[in-house]
Amino acid sequence: MNQPKRYLITAALPYANGLKHIGHLAGAYLPADIYVRYLRAQQRDVVFVCGSDEHGTAIPIQAMKEGTTAQAIIDKYHPIIQQNFADLGISFDIYHRTSAPIHHETAREFFDVLNKNGDLETRETEQYYDEQAQTFLADRYIKGTCPNCGNPGAYGDQCEKCGTSLSPDELINPVSTLSGNAPVKKATTHWYLPLNRHEEFLRGWILKEHGEDWRPSVVGQCKSWIDGGLQPRAVTRDLDWGIKVPVEGADGKVLYVWFDAPIGYISATKQWALDNGKNWEPYWNDEETKLVHFIGKDNIVFHCIIFPAMLKLHGNILPENVPANEFLNLEGDKMSTSRGWSIEMEDYINDWIKPENGGGAMADALRYYLTSIAPESKDSDFTWKGFQQAYTSELVSVFANFVNRAFVLMHKLCGGKVPVFHNDLIDDQDKQLIEEIKATKEKIETAIEQYRFREAQFEVIDLARKANKYMQDKEPWILAKSLAEKPELQKQIDNCLHLCLQLTANLAIFANPFLPFTVQKMLHMMKVVDKMLSWDNAGSLKLLSVGYTLRAPELLFRKIEDSEIAAQIEKLHARLAKAQAALAATSGGAAPAAAPAEKADKSAKPEAAAKAEIQYDDFAKLDLRTGTILSAEKVEKADKLLKLQVDLGTETRTIVSGIAMHYQPDQIVGKQVVVVTNLASRKMRGIESQGMILMAEDASGKLHFVNPEEKINPGAGVS
């Protein structure tokens, strides 16, 4: 598609259960915004849609925790996130929300079409059901003991302490969080999207058609999924928060959030069209529309496999590209809101973007640094020092300094007006600079169109660098000293500054997608209007009219003091300490060691996970005994498992334990441990495990043996 008729650009819908951090910004929203601003400058027909993802179980769960309703949660976060994006210059054409009626209609229609066409399957399965609440329980509504780490407050989909993904069936002693009762199994029917039917299509479309133009990591990830065998995926759930399944008798069932969320792109487009008197249909149905999804790498499977399969079945166009980014780390560690190691967009805005702190210029400062370290091909690292350095030595010293020099000199040496260019005096340096301007245009075009924003932005600064050198070589301030005896030198001064000013105007065009706030300031100084930023004007040397009076220079950026950076770093650590303390307080003295950032973000902080009260008889069912580890070896093809031989006095048992990440086999031989000896045996990795070792987890997530103060005889009862 060389010149598409129109573009539809999407950025991943943020989940409306909390604030979003700068890693999200760097991963999806910023690159998408740069791309869109670039397209707009080219007068392309482009719509940039995004919005809050407001369904899914984490929303009502969050509501329970905050003691409010699901509706209140989304009504709280939706406007905050929307405003955060606006403050950072992310220029959505619409920031919609999936709770909107038009989205419900759109998603139901979508489901309906697939269902009526026979593109879905139904299956009956056994699911946990809360008899008191008379409802099926979504995974998140079931709690129990984590089979991996023993955390008693693990959820049915994931243990937040150890980060393990779970299914409700794996929980030990499952309990409904609605009534506190043990749930029962009950049959329920659900609709499935049989992805397995589309393997051939996906293989051809992704691997053959886009094997070259999509990012290697995206293609690789897809290939991995397809090769792993695509399975039917449940499209509906038993839950009361979401979009009702549009089928007779499907009461209490809603569309699974992964199904309705991407459809949010379509409903957002519809709403945008309504608001602007446009027709939405070509954007999703016409082959000449270029659809691009900007996402983080955690979203690849949805946007490259599942949603395209849905779109194809529904008769829509498919994405032309899905430029997924990797992750942004923070000062060397994974970013995670729940762990307290993150910079929320809101934090940055409060500390830097408020008018008294720097305003839009500081939004551009963040945009600049995040783009310069964009995790396009691998995870990258945000550091405050790096932020300050990139800002000071590139944005300010090279870019802003050139603009300032050109303006100051123009005012000092050319009477505050754009000087005339004397064509008869043009020299090789002038010609070369002019060539550089034109070359920059093409370099930026090529880079942006291939989603290489880091490189594109580099070219902007690089042009400013060349401009600095040009000015340095020409030295108009030196020439000015001899004007008295050689008045003809004024012509050379004029030529130099004429070019520098035209180049400044070009810089504004080039920088516009990246630094929109700064560029507005430049336009003001040059007394020109937005229209000048049209991409067609790039490369032109007639952007500023000869004789035109320009405003006095004003600094584009303020200085960032070392103390500010030190304060931010300090703040970061303070927040971490605070979050860790809060976690420790609520989860019985333990904090997650390394909860996966994304997963942790989508769920709220673990709450005190007190188990239901039991009677002595319940406890007495356990047969706990001391044992001594006689030998330990790593289990083949399993990262976490050790196979232990444990001496229980009267017998020696084989126990498989998930502690390999914490102990070397030879470290633990001879250790005394406490064993649950009457636990039903279970086979793991082909080894029969005849018991369970009790472990305690410390605040860092490390496991420790629970054992007698002094060594005693193996087989001693514990009670």
Next chain:
RNA sequence: GGCGAGGUAGCUCAGCUGGUUAGAGCAUCGGAUUCAUAACCCGAAGGUCGGCAGUUCAAGUCUGCUCCUCGCUACCA
């Protein structure tokens, strides 16, 4: 364990179908300069291209093995 993506100067990254002394920006050091937010300009130093073997006249670039990081996945009592 399986799969995927990466591992190139202190940092962030370029290096296409193998071919002159492996490049850029930042940081560092030295010099020059003052129009400019001590910025700009010039110069220097800095890499056995994760490791080992192989193919080749020639490998950062191809093949095999291996180590490390990240992600997905399996295992998880």
